[in-house]
């Protein structure tokens with residue numbers, strides 16, 4: 001008998017067909033609405049594998065409903081939506097999809113950096129609204145990117161891919177990481193700094209760490225107070241790492257110059273959110289990895305991770321050590 005799996009969002013027919021070769025598939029049939037918790041609570045009871053998205057909160061209560069669950073395969077690199085420690089205690093593997101989205105997410109990080117620095121969105125609205133009367137010496141002037149210093153907080157795969165892009169733009173690259181990465185320093189010509197110093201010297205600050213209890217509110221009032229007045233903060237990792245109240249205050253009081261954000265404390269971002277009243281913020285709806293090619297790769301990798309575990313094969317994307 002094939003193992004039973006549940007997929008928490010409608011995926012493409014190709015990937016469903018692929019998974020169906022190995023598994024007995026049930027799926028939430030909507031593409032743009034997350035599965036209601038009540039339904040997931042029922043579905044999880046009998047399944048062997050769960051294919052989840054970052055919008056599903058797989059907490060200990062939900063995990064406790066499962067009788068046969070062996071794997072939760074998250075179609076994302078981040079897995080803070082899953083209580084992976086609790087899953088580990090229950091012998092349930094949790095897998096993620098790193099690697100395939102690295103370059104795509106670094107591209108969006110750079111796109112936000114450039115859009116915020118050169119006021120691209122503001123300029124486009126200006127034009128579309130019919131405000132373009134003439135060329136003016138200081139009209140819509142922004143910040144230079146070339147020659148500036150970029151501070152990368154979290155030099156993982158995506159952080160290194162951003163560093164590489166920054167080097168191509170003739171930027172000076174500094175980084176902070178839990179531990180120093182001597183090889184990466186040499187390879188990408190980047191310099192390690194303590195967090196405080198990074199915040200003081202950087203023109204661009206990119207938040208690239210996973211969201212954990214340690215990184216919650218990593219960038220808050222005190223951190224903004226250390227930044228340069230021309231600093232631009234970019235966050236494409238997870239919302240809770242940057243305290244939004246502190247960010248809003250830093251932007252309104254011109255403590256910093258601008259921000260580019262793809263992730264928020266609460267998603268979807270409420271349209272009444274104060275950040276939306278500010279012209280010096282560029283906002284996107286959590287689309288870091290959203291290229292057609294990469295999303296297809298992530299779905300395939302998440303499917304393979306789930307199938308591997310269900311078939312008893314080793315899988316290198318297990319993030320919690322269930323063998324302990």
Ligand code: GLV
Nearest residue numbers: 075076077078289
């Ligand atoms: C997206 O945010 C991911 O973690 O893959």
Ligand code: GLV
Nearest residue numbers: 098156157158159
């Ligand atoms: C994510 O893949 C990271 O390590 O940056």
